[in-house]
Amino acid sequence: MTLVAGVDSSTQSCKVVIRDAKTGALVRQGRAAHPDGTEVDPEAWWTALQEAIAQAGGLDDVEAMGVGAQQHGMVCLDESGAVVRDALLWNDTRSARAAADLVEELGGPATWAEAVGSVPVASFTVTKLRWLAEHEPDSARRTARVCLPHDWLTWRLGGEFVTDRGDASGTGYWSPATGEYRTDLLRLAFGAEPGLPRVLGPHDAAGGHGSVRLAPGTGDNMAAALGVGAEPGDVVVSIGTSGTAFAVAGSPSADPSGAVAGFADATGRFLPLVATLNAARVLSATAGMLGVDLDRFDRLALEAPAGSGGLVYVPYLEGERTPNLPDATGSLHGLTLKTSTPAHLARAAVEGLLCHLADAFDALGLDPARVLLIGGGARSEAVRRIAPAVFGRPVVVPEPGEYVADGAARQAAWLLGGGDEPPVWEAGGTEHFEADATPEVRSRYAEVRDGR
Numbered sequence: 001m002t003l004v005a006g007v008d009s010s011t012q013s014c015k016v017v018i019r020d021a022k023t024g025a026l027v028r029q030g031r032a033a034h035p036d037g038t039e040v041d042p043e044a045w046w047t048a049l050q051e052a053i054a055q056a057g058g059l060d061d062v063e064a065m066g067v068g069a070q071q072h073g074m075v076c077l078d079e080s081g082a083v084v085r086d087a088l089l090w091n092d093t094r095s096a097r098a099a100a101d102l103v104e105e106l107g108g109p110a111t112w113a114e115a116v117g118s119v120p121v122a123s124f125t126v127t128k129l130r131w132l133a134e135h136e137p138d139s140a141r142r143t144a145r146v147c148l149p150h151d152w153l154t155w156r157l158g159g160e161f162v163t164d165r166g167d168a169s170g171t172g173y174w175s176p177a178t179g180e181y182r183t184d185l186l187r188l189a190f191g192a193e194p195g196l197p198r199v200l201g202p203h204d205a206a207g208g209h210g211s212v213r214l215a216p217g218t219g220d221n222m223a224a225a226l227g228v229g230a231e232p233g234d235v236v237v238s239i240g241t242s243g244t245a246f247a248v249a250g251s252p253s254a255d256p257s258g259a260v261a262g263f264a265d266a267t268g269r270f271l272p273l274v275a276t277l278n279a280a281r282v283l284s285a286t287a288g289m290l291g292v293d294l295d296r297f298d299r300l301a302l303e304a305p306a307g308s309g310g311l312v313y314v315p316y317l318e319g320e321r322t323p324n325l326p327d328a329t330g331s332l333h334g335l336t337l338k339t340s341t342p343a344h345l346a347r348a349a350v351e352g353l354l355c356h357l358a359d360a361f362d363a364l365g366l367d368p369a370r371v372l373l374i375g376g377g378a379r380s381e382a383v384r385r386i387a388p389a390v391f392g393r394p395v396v397v398p399e400p401g402e403y404v405a406d407g408a409a410r411q412a413a414w415l416l417g418g419g420d421e422p423p424v425w426e427a428g429g430t431e432h433f434e435a436d437a438t439p440e441v442r443s444r445y446a447e448v449r450d451g452r
């Protein structure tokens with residue numbers, strides 16, 4: 001059996017899967033936690049990767065590996081390759097002012113969307129570089145090269161300074177439409193042009209780690225699309241640390257409203273995507289407030305009536321990115337003696353999160369044949385059962401798994417097998433959830449969200 005490994009170096013943890021390159025069957029897996037926070041020493045990702053690989057039984061019998069990782073994070077390296085400062089992650093909002101300035105300086109949102117497919121908000125690397133130039137000029141001066149989390153891990157593993165189309169499309173200085181860097185935008189933001197990783201094609205080799213051949217890797221959402229086998233006609237809603245709604249597309253997109261990021265995918269196509277800062281942690285934070293575990297939280301949420309008796313939870317706990325409200329906070333509206341129960345609060349949190357994700361889904365402007373629900377939050381029974389009511393359409397939940405790591409493993413199998421398309425792997429089981437639509441839950445949420 002030929003084995004391939006896939007990595008998901010995400011916000012909260014690192015996961016490694018080892019799969020049969022031919023069938024995709026899972027052979028073994030491991031995971032390790034990442035530190036909390038929105039700035040992280042990349043060395044912590046390296047340590048977690050080693051731990052997750054060891055837990056997955058090592059790489060001695062593995063032929064190829066791909067690395068998927070959280071998008072956008074700014075990793076600055078000096079002349080010697082040492083990290084200049086902690087990486088600023090996608091969910092760090094300190095560069096919100098820089099984002100607004102850059103949008104104005106280039107001539108407005110439509111100009112950015114036209115240039116790089118997306119209108120930069122604080123998540124995008126280009127805005128973090130502007131922040132660095134303005135606030136930490138010494139670090140900026142020492143920055144000889146800049147890359148993303150998956151690029152950095154691939155470089156540490158194999159020594160090649162490379163990236164892929166998918167992750168490059170989240171920088172704000174690479175155009176999915178032309179497949180070229182926009183170093184003029186890098187210079188606009190940073191006042192200099194640090195070295196950038198070479199952009200590989202979807203199944204190009206990225207060097208090797210000992211005898212393990214390295215695939216190009218990609219951003220976690222692009223890897224998830226590959227891992228779950230998303231096809232045109234599907235919308236994937238992922239409830240991880242971030243919430244995302246995305247679709248595979250045959251042509252690049254450019255949304256001047258900024259809601260839809262016009263990313264590239266990991267197969268040579270495109271991945272229009274709406275991302276939120278708040279997702280699965282809304283559930284764990286509320287469970288924490290209630291002093292219950294996630295299972296008990298689910299049961300509580302399912303005890304309360306649809307609409308939570310009028311209690312509305314706007315889940316902007318970390319500020320928000322879509323809508324672009326970096327300084328927003330969460331709120332609860334509609335507390336009465338009747339709604340002041342753990343069950344009402346739990347249900348309101350689930351409904352608030354799902355309304356928020358339904359807004360993201362709507363922004364894509366698609367009427368898909370299938371809506372696939374993935375990510376850690378999709379393990380919640382309450383989320384699975386309430387999602388079709390709030391979305392107003394059935395949802396398909398693939399069996400719980402590590403779809404980002406799976407996509408990275410499938411990319412590694414593609415590297416070994418070659419060809420124009422990734423290998424076809426046996427699909428796992430799915431569960432289908434249907435429910436009567438509850439449009440009144442969305443309209444009440446919209447009233448509170450908009451302060452009406």
Ligand SMILES: Nc1ncnc2c1ncn2[C@@H]1O[C@H](COP(=O)(O)OP(=O)(O)O)[C@@H](O)[C@H]1O
Pocket residue numbers: 010011012013239240241242280281283284294374375376377378379380381
């Ligand atoms: N049964 C569950 N109910 C609610 N949330 C869950 C459940 N299982 C896992 N999670 C949450 O999912 C998140 C991790 O999801 P994951 O997709 O792995 O995120 P990431 O890729 O961003 O690290 C954590 O916040 C965790 O609390």
Ligand SMILES: O=C(CO)[C@@H](O)[C@H](O)COP(=O)(O)O
Pocket residue numbers: 010011012069070071072090123170219220221240241242243244261275
């Ligand atoms: O910023 C985005 C997408 O644009 C996020 O989706 C990050 O890629 C983080 O992903 P998770 O750690 O939540 O999986």
